Amino acid sequence: MRAPKDFFRPLAVGAPTPVREVPFRPSRMIHFFDPGNEKMAAKIPVIAPTVDVLLGNLEDAVAADRKEAARDGLVKIARATDFGDTQLWTRINSLDSPWVLDDLLTLVTEIGDKLDVIMVPKVEGAADIHYIDRLLAQLEAKAGVRRPILVHAILETATGVAGVEEIAGASPRMQGVSLGPADLAASRRMKTTRVGGGHPGYLVRQDPDTQDADAPRATYQQDLWHYTLARMVDACAAHGILPYYGPFGDIKDTTACEDQFRNAFLLGCVGAWSLHPVQIGIAKKVFSPSPDEVRWARRVIEAMGDGTGAVMLDGKMQDDATFKQCQVVVELAEALAARDPELRAAYDAAGEE
Numbered sequence: 001m002r003a004p005k006d007f008f009r010p011l012a013v014g015a016p017t018p019v020r021e022v023p024f025r026p027s028r029m030i031h032f033f034d035p036g037n038e039k040m041a042a043k044i045p046v047i048a049p050t051v052d053v054l055l056g057n058l059e060d061a062v063a064a065d066r067k068e069a070a071r072d073g074l075v076k077i078a079r080a081t082d083f084g085d086t087q088l089w090t091r092i093n094s095l096d097s098p099w100v101l102d103d104l105l106t107l108v109t110e111i112g113d114k115l116d117v118i119m120v121p122k123v124e125g126a127a128d129i130h131y132i133d134r135l136l137a138q139l140e141a142k143a144g145v146r147r148p149i150l151v152h153a154i155l156e157t158a159t160g161v162a163g164v165e166e167i168a169g170a171s172p173r174m175q176g177v178s179l180g181p182a183d184l185a186a187s188r189r190m191k192t193t194r195v196g197g198g199h200p201g202y203l204v205r206q207d208p209d210t211q212d213a214d215a216p217r218a219t220y221q222q223d224l225w226h227y228t229l230a231r232m233v234d235a236c237a238a239h240g241i242l243p244y245y246g247p248f249g250d251i252k253d254t255t256a257c258e259d260q261f262r263n264a265f266l267l268g269c270v271g272a273w274s275l276h277p278v279q280i281g282i283a284k285k286v287f288s289p290s291p292d293e294v295r296w297a298r299r300v301i302e303a304m305g306d307g308t309g310a311v312m313l314d315g316k317m318q319d320d321a322t323f324k325q326c327q328v329v330v331e332l333a334e335a336l337a338a339r340d341p342e343l344r345a346a347y348d349a350a351g352e353e
């Protein structure tokens with residue numbers, strides 16, 4: 001652990017100065033693609049303007065004999081594409097893999113100026129982030145990268161969850177954390193074989209009818225990920241970084257995907273991953289506050305004046321705390337609308353009603 005006064009010092013001579021605050025840039029969907037897959041790569045110029053974040057994936061889902069093709073493909077795509085204000089991220093291979101060192105050496109020196117965030121899988125504790133932090137500083141200095149590349153951790157081992165607070169605060173580079181429900185399930189020996197989402201066996205059952213013991217009893221499916229997600233959100237909020245739901249693997253079940261994303265949004269997450277083009281629109285819809293919500297939040301802020309005291313609005317008590325809740329909604333809406341003209345129009349129209 002560095003002394004507080006050294007926390008924001010560059011970790012290598014010539015490396016850019018670390019950021020003091022994580023810039024809030026819209027990241028409702030982190031769209032995954034395999035840069036070595038020609039069919040997917042061909043779609044990138046068209047997909048880029050429709051997503052907040054494009055992520056060239058080098059880790060799981062890229063076969064061992066395609067690792068180099070994926071890495072080289074990402075360099076090629078990053079050089080050839082103008083991403084506008086869409087962010088470019090990558091997911092490198094895990095720190096114990098034979099590929100990660102070359103991933104970092106190649107990507108930072110070849111396309112370091114184009115990469116906004118590096119996602120690190122299977123992070124187990126602050127030591128993993130410290131390793132990446134120093135190496136990135138050395139590589140940034142070597143390559144003359146002008147602004148620091150940020151780091152995003154995936155929470156996908158039991159050890160990682162147990163240390164999520166120290167991971168979130170390990171470096172000024174920390175941009176955010178995502179849930180990795182598949183590896184995490186395996187690490188914990190959970191008995192779900194799904195990538196995120198619920199499970200019909202994880203439920204609570206209504207009490208028996210005292211008059212009729214044989215009467216049918218309703219069951220209610222529960223959220224397997226609630227504890228982890230809530231803990232992750234707290235760790236991120238406490239350290240001023242951003243929490244994300246991760247992937248939802250049942251591509252065809254767009255309804256359950258939307259539900260899972262919405263739970264994460266309501267709990268504090270700013271986005272989720274899209275693994276397939278069909279999930280882009282779902283994330284966009286879910287992680288943008290609805291125009292009605294924004295209109296209501298604006299009304300509360302207006303009614304609250306300087307933000308202190310208590311007033312009634314449509315039968316509901318408003319005070320200093322609800323003022324802050326509404327600011328969260330309005331500030332998010334403004335940040336999203338600044339790069340999404342459709343949303344801008346929807347929020348403006350809601351304001352005129």
Ligand SMILES: CC(C)(COP(=O)(O)OP(=O)(O)OC[C@H]1O[C@@H](n2cnc3c(N)ncnc32)[C@H](O)[C@@H]1OP(=O)(O)O)[C@@H](O)C(=O)NCCC(=O)NCCSC(=O)C[C@](C)(O)C(=O)O
Pocket residue numbers: 031032033034039040043047057060061154156179180181182183184195246247251274275276277
């Ligand atoms: C699911 C798959 C196999 C279905 O791929 P498909 O080709 O069978 O699907 P399709 O519906 O037939 O695709 C239609 C068209 O869209 C294209 N396409 C399809 N997907 C994409 C995409 N993402 N981006 C851009 N284009 C895409 C695809 O190539 C095809 O093009 P075509 O019309 O020219 O034939 C495919 O979508 C895919 O490989 N997606 C990415 C998977 C991935 O990145 N997985 C890793 C993240 S999840 C994870 O790692 C877990 C975690 C966190 O680590 C942990 O919980 O532990």
Ligand SMILES: [Mg+2]
Pocket residue numbers: 060121156180182183
């Ligand atoms: Mg994983």
